[in-house]
Amino acid sequence: MLKRIHVKQLTLGMHIDGFCGPWMEHPFWRNHFVLTDPKEIEQVLASTIQEVWIDTSKGKDVAPGVQSVAQTESQATMEQAIHDSEAPVRDTEPTSTAVEYKRAADICAKSKQAMKAMLQEARMGKTVDTELATHMVQEISDSMTRNHGALISLARLKTADDYTYMHSVAVCALMVALARKLQLDEEQIRSLGLAGLLHDLGKAVMPMEVLNKPGKLTDAEFAIIQSHPSKGHSLLVEGKVLDPIVLDVVLHHHEKADGSGYPQHQKGEEISLHARMGAVCDVYDAITSNRPYKKGWDPAESLKRMAEWTNGHLDAKVFQAFVKSLGIYPTGSLVRLSSGRIGVVIDQTHSLLKPLVKVFFSTKSDMRIPPEVIDLSATECKEKISARENPDDWRFPDLNELWSGMAPAAW
Structure with a gap:
């Protein structure tokens, strides 16, 4: 049975099935788990969250005679209530870059925590939490509506150790910005943001010694890395993530206009607009970020070099729109x-x-x-x-x- 209770009624062993408050306001990356550590309860009590949903079929109930705030037998009713309460608070009023940096930093920090956990769970064979991913995309998108450049700029500031997780957050933001510059509709923008967030999901099942190797990869190791788009696509299909835009970008973001990409060696118009967008955003964040084997390039220098790759690697028209979304001299140049x-x-x-x-x-x-x-x-x-x-x-x-x-x- 599902019950909504006050946070002061929480005890160890309860299965939390949702927080009555937006994702950014509670202290955890996930929304469904069993309380096993007293510190977890302390974190909830210290947050702004006042009520939570618990599932008594998966964990402890409130003590006998203690009145819960509400309970329901209807799964559909509960799911809608949780969805409504956890959805991001939509704040899209314009802010200055300086003001938005603080909010963007909080979004980046929590998104990094969530991406790290999502990839770890994918590595263990668990399905992708698309609800959580959708919340992240909405928070990132709303931040960029308030101020176009703050989150994109901050997401570039990642350590080599953070790269795997923050790269996904950065590509999500870049995809949203590029989609808006191309004047795509809101549904496509949401899908492209989710595609950016999940584009490297297949790396979750790559051998860590290959993924984090500081030196040059051998041919055999590079072949393993080249399998990550197909692996990510399979993980999404198995997890019933069937958005065609997301699946397309995850599978084809390493294709090249001249046909030298992978995994299917598509060329020219065979590569969808969405996958071409994914390629540009992926490359930009990769070359501007510090990696285990090299230091990131300056943003303006990166755009200059990318312009030289539009004759066979990147799509020229998509790249032109990308430059307009960032500026010829991006923040940090x-x-x-x-x-x-x-x-x-x-x-x-x-x-x-x-x-x-x-x-x-x-x-x-x-x-x-x-x-x-x-x-x-x-x-x-x-x-x-x-x-x-x-x-x-x-x-x-x-x-x-x-x-x-x-x-x-x-x-």
Whole structure:
């Protein structure tokens, strides 16, 4: 029997079957589990959640004579009630980048926790929790509605150890942004966000020593990695995830326009628009992220290199829309202005070539200067970007803090 009880009635051994509150407000990545640790109850009590659903057929009931808030015999009624209470709180009012960074950091942190757990469960043969994944996509999408660039920028800040999990979150956000730039409908945008989140699901069943190998893969090891799209597709079908867009992107995001990709060596128009989108978003986050075997490239440099791959690897039209969704100088790009000052892009404006830049170093005096934000798109601004700069040539230790305004611990 399913009952809704107050959190103060929770005891060890109860099976929680849902929280009466949005996913971001409760302290766990999952919504269905048995309470086995007193700390779990303490975490619930410390949160804003006041009531939870328990399933007495799978765990302990409330003590005899204790009145629950509500109970139901109807599975359908319960599922709808839980779905309604756990759905993300839709807040899409525009916010500044600085304001959204904090909320985006919380979403990234919880999504990373959820992706790590989802991949671990997939590794153990359990089915994908699509309800949980859908909640993540909605939170990510709403953050990007409030402010287009905050979450995308923060999701790029990942350690090599976090890469497997945060890569999925980043590709989800990039897919949503690209889908909006291509003016696809809301249903497709949701599906593409979910596809981005699950595109590397097959890596959950790859040997860890191959997946995390710091050096170059052997031919045999690369063949194993090349099987991850097919493995991910199979895991979704087995878990009855039948969204055709999700299945297509998971299976085909490593296909290339010239037919040299995998697993089916599709070429040109044989590759769907959705899979071509997946390829662009996957590549961008991969090359801008720190990996066990290499440091990530600067965002602007990454776009320059990707432009060179549109003759046989990436779809040119999709890539052009992708650049428009990020800006020619994405947030975090290190640039030199015509005055000789060095700065980092902190936000986009209405002009792809004229972002907001925070200058902090003078090449003329060869020293740090007080940070100053310059809107290159402003009518009165005489400055312009004269060149991209390679962060490795300068090695500013606080570059990410300069554009995000946040300490590393908050990312």
